[in-house]
Amino acid sequence: MRKPSSRANRGPFLNTVQCGDCVSILRQMPKQSVDVVITSPPYFQQRDYSGIGIGNEGTVNAYIDSLMECLGELLRVVKPTGSIVYNLGDKYLNSSLLLVPYRFAIAATEAFGLTLVNNITWAKINPTPRQFKRRLVSSTEPFFHFVKGDDYYYARDKFMNEPRGKQNSPTGRLGEKYRGLIAESSLTTGQKVRALRCLDEVIGEVRRGDIQGFRMKIRGVHAPAFGGQDGGRKIQMQRNGFTIIRLLGEPMKKDLMQSPVETIKGIGHPAVFPMGVVQELIKLLCPVGGVVLDPYVGSGTTLLAAREENCQYIGIDINPEYCGYAARRLSNA
Numbered sequence: 001m002r003k004p005s006s007r008a009n010r011g012p013f014l015n016t017v018q019c020g021d022c023v024s025i026l027r028q029m030p031k032q033s034v035d036v037v038i039t040s041p042p043y044f045q046q047r048d049y050s051g052i053g054i055g056n057e058g059t060v061n062a063y064i065d066s067l068m069e070c071l072g073e074l075l076r077v078v079k080p081t082g083s084i085v086y087n088l089g090d091k092y093l094n095s096s097l098l099l100v101p102y103r104f105a106i107a108a109t110e111a112f113g114l115t116l117v118n119n120i121t122w123a124k125i126n127p128t129p130r131q132f133k134r135r136l137v138s139s140t141e142p143f144f145h146f147v148k149g150d151d152y153y154y155a156r157d158k159f160m161n162e163p164r165g166k167q168n169s170p171t172g173r174l175g176e177k178y179r180g181l182i183a184e185s186s187l188t189t190g191q192k193v194r195a196l197r198c199l200d201e202v203i204g205e206v207r208r209g210d211i212q213g214f215r216m217k218i219r220g221v222h223a224p225a226f227g228g229q230d231g232g233r234k235i236q237m238q239r240n241g242f243t244i245i246r247l248l249g250e251p252m253k254k255d256l257m258q259s260p261v262e263t264i265k266g267i268g269h270p271a272v273f274p275m276g277v278v279q280e281l282i283k284l285l286c287p288v289g290g291v292v293l294d295p296y297v298g299s300g301t302t303l304l305a306a307r308e309e310n311c312q313y314i315g316i317d318i319n320p321e322y323c324g325y326a327a328r329r330l331s332n333a
Helices: 022-028 060-077 100-112 176-184 189-208 233-240 275-285 301-308 320-332
Strands: 002-005 016-019 034-039 078-087 115-124 140-147 213-218 242-247 256-259 291-294 312-317
Touching (some): 022 312, 034 275, 060 078, 060 100, 078 275, 189 213, 291 301
16 A cells, blocks of 8 residues: 555555645546545544644634535546545534534535435444433434435445345245235225235245235225325225235345444544444445545545455545554554
8 A cells, every 4th residue: 555645646546545635635636536435524623633624613614614615626526426425423512512514414415416315324332421411412423425416326235234044935824814804894896806816916926935025904904004195005005995015025224323433542543433334335335346535534444444345445634643544554454
C-alpha cells in the first residue's frame, strides 16, 4: 500500500490514503470513477479533532455548508450507478437535540436533488454508559443512503445474508384447515371453487420447495387485510373473497443494524467506525472489484472493510496523524 502523501497528484488514487483537504483532492480525481462513498465526517462540536478540518464550526448551518461543499464534489466522482452513505451523530445544545443529521439530509436532497433511499439506523449494543436524570442515553445513529438516480447498484441478497438451514418438504394434510374454512365460509359457490383451486396451486409450490409456506385470508373468516391499493390484498378479498400470502422464507431486509461501538488498541482516533456495519453496506452497494471512497477516512475502517470485501479503496483525511493510523492498519491487517 502506498504511504500517505501530502500531494494527491503523485500517482494513481486507487488503494491509497491521500492526506489533505478532501474538496481539493476530490477536484483532482476523475469524474464518475467511484462506485460507493461510505463516510462518517467529524460530528458537529463533539470532539477535538486537533483544530483542523470540519466539526468545530460556530453554527450548525456553517457545519452543514462545509459538508455540502464536499458532497458536491462527491457527486462528480461517483458513477451514475453509485451510492453515497453518510453517518452522522447528533448534538445537544441547552438540553435540546439539534437534529444535525436530519438537517444535513434535508439540505442534501433539496440542494442536489438526491434520492434518500433509506435512513438506516445503527443501534449500538454498548453505548457510552451514562446516567442522565432527565433524558435517555442516546444509542442510535443514522446512516443516510443517497443515490443520484434510479439505476443504482443494489445487491439486496448479499445484505445481512444469514444462510438458513435445510428446509424439509412438508408432508401430511397441508392446507386442510383452509379447506374446512372455505367450505364453511359465506363465499359464493364460484368463489369457493376458485379459492380451492388457488389453494391447491400454492400447496404445490410449497411441496416443490418454491416457497417456504403460505397464509390464506378468507372474507368473513379472517380480519380484513390492511392496505387498499388496486391489486393489493384488501382488493383481492373484496373481489375474490380470499387472498393468499406466500412466504419466501428469506430473512427480512430491515433498515436496522445492531453493532457494538469499537475501539482499536494503539489507535488514538476518538471515533472508530463499526467494521461490520461498513462491510454489510459494501456488500449491498458495491460490486466486487468496485471502488469505495471515504473522504473523512479517520482510522481507516472503511478502507479495511473494502479490502476485506475484495474491493478497491481511496481514503482522504486532512489530519496527517489519522492518515498514519489508516496506513498502519492497512499495512498490519
